[in-house]
Amino acid sequence: MITTGLLPGFKLKRTIGPNPNFQTKSIKWLNHNKNTIRPGDTYNTLFQTTNFYATRDEEIDAATIQTLGRYFTIPED
Known part of the structure; x- marks a missing residue:
């Protein structure tokens, strides 16, 4: 699973x-x-x-997992 340093426990998708x-x-x-x-x-x-929109990791479904390239991490300062 890809997680974000900015918002641990969530996926962020740029919109x-x-x-x-x-x-x-x-x-x-x-x-x-x-x-x-x-x-x-x-x-x-x-x-x-x-x-962005933020979604909890636990509910990322199979269709979303197949498109994880659209999700990315943001490093913490």
């Missing part, structure tokens, strides 16, 4: 803009609430003016 179907939450909020976020929940988030 053109926020998905209107998902709530927008800050990375700080996601990190603070990660133990109460259910697997499969997805949120818009923003990092340095780049839009």
Whole structure:
């Protein structure tokens, strides 16, 4: 599994803009609430003016695993 240093326990996918179907939450909020976020929940988030959506690792399905090249890690400073 590919994980992110920026948001451990989540996959981040770069998007053109926020998905209107998902709530927008800050990375700080996601990190603070990660133990109460259910697997499969997805949120818009923003990092340095780049839009992403974040999904819990546990619910990455087979179709998504086949396209993991679209997911990438962001190194921590």
